[in-house]
């Protein structure tokens with residue numbers, strides 16, 4: 605099976621789980637905020653429910669970058685917002701973001717294995733490279 609197909613199947617599974625009320629995106633932010641005090645302090649005044657909704661929407665743009673090979677308007681705006689001009693999110697933080705995402709997939713996908721992990725890293729990598737690249741080029 606191709607990594608595209610492995611990713612699609614895993615994404616479907618993780619969105620179907622979470623019946624205890626804690627959804628995938630909520631768990632993602634628990635991992636992400638726990639990964640570093642430097643990260644959690646940036647979200648001290650953030651409405652996390654709204655943040656989860658926005659991440660869920662922006663996920664579509666990250667995935668579609670992989671499919672289309674180009675950033676859509678949503679991802680362009682997010683990259684500008686995270687760049688040195690605005691939120692000033694240092695490129696190194698995106699590695700924590702990706703590791704937190706993988707930890708969440710591990711929690712939610714009962715079929716998690718090395719191929720599933722690599723599929724997620726491959727699909728997200730174009731969008732993340734774009735975000736890092738735009739840090740000081742907006």
Ligand code: HEM
Pocket residue numbers: 643646647649650651655658659662663666682685686691693697698701731732735
């Ligand atoms: C590809 C990775 C990421 C995506 C898709 C993403 C997505 C988003 C989105 C959609 C928003 C809301 C933007 C708006 O209000 O218009 C946001 C806000 C924010 N993001 Fe990210 N983000 C990513 C990585 C990161 C990283 C690595 C950090 C590091 C700490 C970070 C910190 C923040 C902060 C501090 C806010 C503002 C929260 C607030 O409004 O109080 N993000 N992000």
